[in-house]
Amino acid sequence: MEASKVRNLVIDDHERGLFKVRRTAFSSQEVFEHEREAIFDRTWLYVGHESELKGPNSFITRTPGGRPSIVTRDAEGQLHAFLNACPHRGNQVARERSGNVRLFTCFYHAWSFDTKGALVGLPGDDAYTDAFDKKDMGLVPVPRFESYRGMMFVSFDTEIVDLVTYLGNARETVDHMLDFGGDDVEAVEGAQNYSIKANWKLLVENSMDAYHAASTHARYFREYIPAMGMDPSSWVGGAKAFVGWKGVDLGNGHAMIEGPALPTPLDASAPEELARIRAALDVKFGKERAHKIADYSRNLFIYPNLILISFWRTVRTFYPVAPDYMEVDAWALLPRSESEHLRHKRIENFLSFLGPAGLATPDDVAALEGCQRGFLALPDRTFSDISRGMGREPLNTDELQMRAFWRRWKAMLAGETGATDCSDHPERVKVQA
Amino acid sequence: MQEMITRADVEEFLVDEAALLDNWQLDAWLALMAQDAHYLVPALDKPQADYRKSLFLISDDMKTLRSRVTQLKGRTVWAENPKSRTRRLVSNFRVLGEENGMTRITANFAVWRFQLDQTETYVGRYEHLVARAADGNLRFHERKAVLDHETLRPHGKLSFIL
Numbered sequence: 079m080e081a082s083k084v085r086n087l088v089i090d091d092h093e094r095g096l097f098k099v100r101r102t103a104f105s106s107q108e109v110f111e112h113e114r115e116a117i118f119d120r121t122w123l124y125v126g127h128e129s130e131l132k133g134p135n136s137f138i139t140r141t142p143g144g145r146p147s148i149v150t151r152d153a154e155g156q157l158h159a160f161l162n163a164c165p166h167r168g169n170q171v172a173r174e175r176s177g178n179v180r181l182f183t184c185f186y187h188a189w190s191f192d193t194k195g196a197l198v199g200l201p202g203d204d205a206y207t208d209a210f211d212k213k214d215m216g217l218v219p220v221p222r223f224e225s226y227r228g229m230m231f232v233s234f235d236t237e238i239v240d241l242v243t244y245l246g247n248a249r250e251t252v253d254h255m256l257d258f259g260g261d262d263v264e265a266v267e268g269a270q271n272y273s274i275k276a277n278w279k280l281l282v283e284n285s286m287d288a289y290h291a292a293s294t295h296a297r298y299f300r301e302y303i304p305a306m307g308m309d310p311s312s313w314v315g316g317a318k319a320f321v322g323w324k325g326v327d328l329g330n331g332h333a334m335i336e337g338p339a340l341p342t343p344l345d346a347s348a349p350e351e352l353a354r355i356r357a358a359l360d361v362k363f364g365k366e367r368a369h370k371i372a373d374y375s376r377n378l379f380i381y382p383n384l385i386l387i388s389f390w391r392t393v394r395t396f397y398p399v400a401p402d403y404m405e406v407d408a409w410a411l412l413p414r415s416e417s418e419h420l421r422h423k424r425i426e427n428f429l430s431f432l433g434p435a436g437l438a439t440p441d442d443v444a445a446l447e448g449c450q451r452g453f454l455a456l457p458d459r460t461f462s463d464i465s466r467g468m469g470r471e472p473l474n475t476d477e478l479q480m481r482a483f484w485r486r487w488k489a490m491l492a493g494e495t496g497a498t499d500c501s502d503h504p505e506r507v508k509v510q511a
Numbered sequence: 512m513q514e515m516i517t518r519a520d521v522e523e524f525l526v527d528e529a530a531l532l533d534n535w536q537l538d539a540w541l542a543l544m545a546q547d548a549h550y551l552v553p554a555l556d557k558p559q560a561d562y563r564k565s566l567f568l569i570s571d572d573m574k575t576l577r578s579r580v581t582q583l584k585g586r587t588v589w590a591e592n593p594k595s596r597t598r599r600l601v602s603n604f605r606v607l608g609e610e611n612g613m614t615r616i617t618a619n620f621a622v623w624r625f626q627l628d629q630t631e632t633y634v635g636r637y638e639h640l641v642a643r644a645a646d647g648n649l650r651f652h653e654r655k656a657v658l659d660h661e662t663l664r665p666h667g668k669l670s671f672i673l
Contacts, residue, residue, distance in 0.1 A: 175556060175661075268554035268566030271662035275629075297587040305578040405664060410566050422563040426570060435552060435568040435669035437579060440590035443668045447627075 079112040081492040088488045089461070090481070095468035095507040097481050101457035104277035104450065109491075110401040116491050117382050118143030122224070122231040122244050124384045124395045125149055127411060128157065129228060129264035130176065135193050138176040141405075142232050144397060147220055148172045148182075149230060152193040157225065159232050160195050160217035171217065182217070191217050227256055228263065229393075248332035251378050254371045255386045259413025260358045265393075266410040266425065272434040274396075276446035277453075278383065278404040281396050282483050284442050285385040286335050286377045288320055288474040289466065294445055298431060298438045306343040313340060323474035325467065327500045331381030331486025335474035339375045342389055343430060347423040351416070379479065381486055386411075390428040402450050408433065469507040478502050514643065521604045521616045524649045525637065529599040529620075532672050537580045540672065545642070545650040550576045552673060558657045568658075568669060583671070590670035595626035597671055601637070613642040613652050620656070622673060631666045633673060635659045 087109070089098040103109055123142035130138050131151035138149050139162055146162040148171070162170050164184040171182040171191060181198065183190040189200040195217035203212070222233040224241040226249075231241055238244065245252060256263050274281060284290070291299065292314040303310040311318045323337025345352065359368035378386045385394045394408040410428050412421060431438040453460075464484065467476025482500035489498040531540040544550075551562050552569040562570040571579060582588050599622045607615040615638065622633040640653035656673040663669065 266566050267564070268557045268560055270554060270566065270568065271556065271664065273662075273664040273667045275665065275667060294589065297582040297585065300587070301582050301585070302575075302578045305574065305581070403665070405662075418563065425562075425564075425566055426572075426575070429567060429570050430575060433566075433568055434663045434667060437575075437582065440668040440670035441588065444590040444670075447667070451627075 079108055079116075079491065084112075084488060084492040087491075088484055090485065090488075092468075092503055092506040093508050095465060095509050096463075097465045097468060097477070097484070098461035098463055099484060101453045101460050101462060104279060104462075105401050105453045105457045107401055110398060112491060113398065114144060116493065117487065118397075119234045120238065120490065121235075121382050122222075122233045122238065122241055123382075124380070124393070125159065125230050125232050127228050127263075127265035127393070127409065128225060128230060129414075131157065133178060135180050136176070136178045137172055137182075137193065139172050139174070140407075141397065143234060144399070145220075145234065146170060147232060148217070149223075150193040150195075153180075156194070157223070157230065158193070158195055159220040159223035159230070161220060163218070164189060165197070165215050165218055166200070189215075195219065226252065229256075244330075245380065246330055246332065247328040248334075248378065248380055251328070251334060251336075251376060252380070252386070254374070255376065255378055255388055256411070257359070257363065257371045258355075258388065258391075259416055260355050260362055261413040261415040263391075263411040264414050266412050266421075268410075270406075270408040270433045272406050272408075272443075273399075274404050274406060274443050274446050275402060276404065276443075276450040277401055278396055278398040279483075279487070280446040280449055281404060281406070281442075282379065282383070283464075283480045284446060285387070285394070286325075286333060286379050286479045287477075288323065288335055289477070290442075290445070292319070294441050295438045297441070302430065302437050303343070307346075308341060308343065320474055325472040325474050325476050325478040327478055327482035327502070329482075329500060330498055331483050331500060332379060333381075333479035333482040333500070334376050334378040335479055336374055336376045337474060339373050340389070342427055344423055344427040347426075348417070348420045351420050355413075355416075379483065381483065387432075390432050391424060392428060392432055468502055469504060469509065471504065472502065514647070516606055516614045516616070516641065516643070516649070518604050518606055520649065521606060521618065521641075524641070525601050525604065525616075525618050529601050533597050533599055535583075535594060537583055537672070541577065541580050543649075543651055544573060544576065544654065545644065545652045546573060548573055548576070548651050549653050549655075550579075550672075551653065551655040552669065553655070553657055555658055555660055555662055568663070569673075580672075588670065590668055591626075593626065595624045595671055597625075598623045610640060613640045615639070616641055620673075624671065633658060633660070633666070633669070635673075 087100045087103045125140045134153045136151045148160045148162045150158045169186040171184045181190045197215045220232040221236045299310040299314040375388045396404045396406040464477045472478035485500040486498045550571040603619040605617045618637045624631045635658040638655045641649045644650045
């Protein structure tokens with residue numbers, strides 16, 4: 079796809095403070111195919127949490143960037159990531175979603191591999207010449223595989239910067255999002271694997287969009303929250319809502335919305351234990367860092383397809399399968415050492431809002447699917463407007479955080495290398511808000 | 512001594528319940544719940560997990576379930592506005608046995624959902640805990656729908672009562 083054609087998809091007018099995305103960016107097969115190579119093959123992609131690999135010789139299968147992969151913990155506890163395709167003739171060697179195995183045996187010709195990926199057996203190996211070396215015929219490693227504090231990522235780009243460098247300015251916030259319980263987090267058993275009949279970038283936008291909360295999630299805030307005996311006005315109370323909140327460009331497409339912690343039904347369900355945890359954070363991290371960890375709420379987006387949301391302690395990733403269809407995988411990341419009661423209450427709080435049967439996510443799914451149907455109407459001549467807050471220091475109900483994503487998306491799709499300036503530069507806007 | 516719960520009782524109870532849900536008579540449906548009831552749909556990768564320890568799709572106590580029903584009766588559940596048409600086939604009724612003074616009953620279900628030119632099918636097994644109330648009628652204490660799907664794809668959502 080030519081760079082000029084890509085640039086034509088995103089109008090980023092700093093002088094007038096307007097930002098528009100041509101709707102073919104969401105609907106075109108050409109864009110979808112180009113994204114796989116220009117974005118999903120050149121970024122770090124979340125594949126799961128180390129705690130999902132339970133014990134030696136365990137594995138999980140995932141499909142980061144549409145590429146079937148296996149992550150293993152070997153007999154010594156070391157982690158590995160491989161392509162889930164037999165190096166002999168290609169059949170998938172792991173056919174369960176997860177499990178414990180000493181050997182993966184490809185049933186097609188009975189080649190078997192250990193959890194380090196080594197080829198350990200094949201029937202009739204006397205049929206091969208000396209040029210055939212069993213040592214070269216192990217499972218093919220995913221080009222790059224790194225973890226950050228238990229969160230495992232792969233990349234198909236052999237040249238990509240290391241994961242910590244990639245996370246950049248977002249890394250400190252990742253730490254905040256993992257340290258809230260005063261202990262390491264683990265992925266709670268039970269995944270939410272669903273789909274949305276919509277372009278994946280709609281979920282990027284939606285996942286850090288506070289502007290839609292009052293309308294799309296009216297039922298959650300106006301019915302559920304009061305039914306739990308709470309006042310929803312810090313969420314949806316007009317001028318009283320989201321006080322002190324902002325949208326933040328974290329560089330290279332990473333972004334977040336952040337503000338003073340807002341009340342959720344969790345607060346009243348285990349007040350003593352939560353207060354104990356809060357006090358322990360002061361001791362463990364010092365008051366200043368503990369304040370940043372515990373007294374703010376955030377939706378953090380790690381480019382290109384990972385979301386961490388502090389209200390519900392979720393980690394969510396999603397992949398396009400077609401321009402108008404994505405697969406979504408979500409888990410709860412909760413502190414290992416909390417009580418059974420608090421664990422139960424955190425799960426309840428998560429489920430009250432999130433997931434395909436929560437009291438909010440189905441309405442997001444309905445909205446995104448509605449957008450995708452709307453895009454059928456002249457997508458090459460119509461635009462999605464993402465200009466909110468371009469002439470000011472953006473609030474969380476503005477759209478800077480989405481523009482930050484789109485600027486990186488546009489740069490990568492256009493083949494630009496190196497860092498991307500994703501900022502609004504409000505000083506350049508000549509038409510004031 | 513309470514009257515024993517028979518397969519015929521289970522069939523009548525669950526077939527009548529299905530009619531209430533297909534007709535969106537949600538208040539009448541809610542009245543089938545005991546005060547301590549839970550409405551549960553496990554995660555598809557851990558169908559036999561414990562709702563207190565594992566992430567589910569739905570884990571409602573009565574307070575949340577009442578709110579869910581209130582919401583579904585209103586107009587701002589966008590995922591159910593317009594309301595989907597559903598049709599349930601419930602069969603293979605079984606009485607499994609007693610558990611803490613209640614009776615574990617199971618049945619198979621298939622629910623078709625139609626909305627906005629889309630058709631989705633939800634297939635699974637009910638694994639309920641029921642008991643007779645003072646009026647002699649059955650009430651749900653645990654109303655659990657265990658889906659057989661490996662993932663909720665391409666459904667994407669479960670926005671009606673399953």
